[in-house]
Amino acid sequence: MKKSVKYTGTAVDILMYAIMLVQMVYVFTGNVIHELLGAGFFLCLIIHMAIKRKYLPSIPKLRGKSAVRRFSDAVIILLMLSSAALMVSSMDVSRTLLPQVSIIGSAGLHTYLATAVLALSVLHGGMHGYARTKKKKRAALFIALGCVAAIAVGLALVPYLNRHYKTVRIDYSEAISGDKVELHGEKPLVVYFTRLGNTDFNDDADAVSGASLLLADGELMGSDQLIADMISNAVDCDVRAITLTGEKYPSGYGDTVSAAGKELRQNARPPIEDIDIRGYDKIILVYPLWWGRVPMPVATFLEGADFSGKDIYLIATQGSSGYGSSVEDVRKMAAGAEVHKVMSIYCDDIPYSRERIGSWLKELAEE
Ligand SMILES: Cc1cc2nc3c(=O)[nH]c(=O)nc-3n(C[C@H](O)[C@H](O)[C@H](O)COP(=O)(O)O)c2cc1C
Known part of the structure; x- marks a missing residue:
């Protein structure tokens, strides 16, 4: 992979993690910024997928893969599915960019999907590190802690901020x-x-x-x-x-x-x-x-x-x-x-x- 593409890929990945965290404190950013950042996130996701496009066809294949690789690919599939669902629910709850789209209109469902995407993204990023490091046990522990923290942010911190700080x-x-x-x-x-x-x-x-x-x-x-x-x-x-x-x-x-x-x-x-x-x-x-x-x-x-x-x-x-x-x-x-x-x-x-x-x-x- 060309160096410039690799650097762009890393920058986009870091940006996506940063956006996800900022999105979780939307009580402070407000709806308009939340929606614009959300659109930015999905744009970054498309760029990320375009950069990784050569890897995508190998994901559904099982033969010749180690257990870790299979697990890692299963995480990617779940991440793609939950990101697609999150994109639909984002349009569904949008009040500024796409106010006319309304299917279920549940902000609760949207928060759960965002939590799933955050936790799976931590797992996905963590699996890259896991594959490279020799300290597997330590890496597994960090990944597990990262996932628990991501779930806690979505299921506890977001509702807490909502209840305490939102008018x-x-x-x-x-x-x-x-x-x-x-x-x-x-x-x-x-x-x-x-x-x-x-x-x-x-x-x-x-x-x-x-x-x-x-x-x-x-x-x-x-x-x-x-x-x-x-x-x-x-x-x-x-x-x-x-x-x-x-x-x-x-x-x-x-x-x-x-x-x-x-x-x-x-x-x-x-x-x-x-x-x-x-x-x-x-x-x-x-x-x-x-x-x-x-x-x-x-x-x-x-x-x-x-x-x-x-x-x-x-x-x-x-x-x-x-x-x-x-x-x-x-x-x-x-x-x-x-x-x-x-x-x-x-x-x-x-x-x-x-x-x-x-x-x-x-x-x-x-x-
Ligand atoms: C004292 C108190 C306890 C609450 N406990 C819970 C709870 O256990 N689970 C929950 O989902 N929401 C809980 N909430 C959030 C409320 O259910 C939510 O703010 C409420 O539905 C808003 O209605 P209101 O503005 O008419 O009070 C609690 C809120 C208060 C003030």
């Missing part, structure tokens, strides 16, 4: 508006719990920016409240917020996490304003996952009313944990109710969930 600015009416749906029978009651309204914030939005909140047309808003507003934009329903009557949560995100952890350990039932559910057969419960469970004020609500014979539809929001054990929580707490899992929305996806919610409501209307 998303949204256009409120655009976020909540969409197709209208007509439900048969009694109108449902939407009950939601959110940090806002249950937290000692002062009125200065900037003072709490970076606290995992939405700024809807400049006004602070809880994510789960926005979901409730999306539902009430789509169907005729009543909406009630679960509101603490006693001590509220502290304004700091980390402090709220600690306070909620303490409540959970004590199995506390913080007092809330009364919500009358009589007269409603269908209750749509919108709640954030706290410590993988329903927040304790939601437990107060569920245990404080008679749900027998009612349908409860669960919409959870979360930073990575799916439903956690919240579905089992609700089944135990709301005795006699029929509990339905509807959707668990990744926090980044919340402002863009109107269509998904509308589709579910259409299904509900047809039941």
Whole structure:
């Protein structure tokens, strides 16, 4: 290989690793830079593949290859597949470069794919070093540690940064508006719990920016409240917020996490304003996952009313944990109710969930 091509290849590889790391802290870079860097990454990937094009045809062949070489080639195949999936999901979640493309629109899936590409890239780069070095054991250890670190960055650091440092600015009416749906029978009651309204914030939005909140047309808003507003934009329903009557949560995100952890350990039932559910057969419960469970004020609500014979539809929001054990929580707490899992929305996806919610409501209307 010509020296200039080799140097270009090395520079492109280093650039790709650097871009991947910067992409993981997109909470700080913002969406536009994230998308531009993403496009740059895929350009580098194409250059990388063009430089290595002579090697590519040998990858699927198994004969005459050592176990290490087979493993290394399997990693390349997985890396190509996950990179292709990442490229599709990047277009899918793009809001600046390709806003018109929408398939699933899941930022959660995008983060998992990016984590897979990062970990496999570490493995792929590491295998090159492994093939060259005589200190195989040490190389294997470094590669394993690198992969664990890459997975930890994607699955722990990114959600952590998202929860602690992200305030998303949204256009409120655009976020909540969409197709209208007509439900048969009694109108449902939407009950939601959110940090806002249950937290000692002062009125200065900037003072709490970076606290995992939405700024809807400049006004602070809880994510789960926005979901409730999306539902009430789509169907005729009543909406009630679960509101603490006693001590509220502290304004700091980390402090709220600690306070909620303490409540959970004590199995506390913080007092809330009364919500009358009589007269409603269908209750749509919108709640954030706290410590993988329903927040304790939601437990107060569920245990404080008679749900027998009612349908409860669960919409959870979360930073990575799916439903956690919240579905089992609700089944135990709301005795006699029929509990339905509807959707668990990744926090980044919340402002863009109107269509998904509308589709579910259409299904509900047809039941
Ligand atoms: C006290 C607390 C605990 C949390 N625990 C989890 C968790 O265990 N798993 C998870 O995926 N997200 C967790 N999160 C993130 C929230 O689920 C996410 O921020 C929420 O869905 C946003 O809704 P909100 O703005 O209406 O509060 C936690 C957030 C807080 C404040």
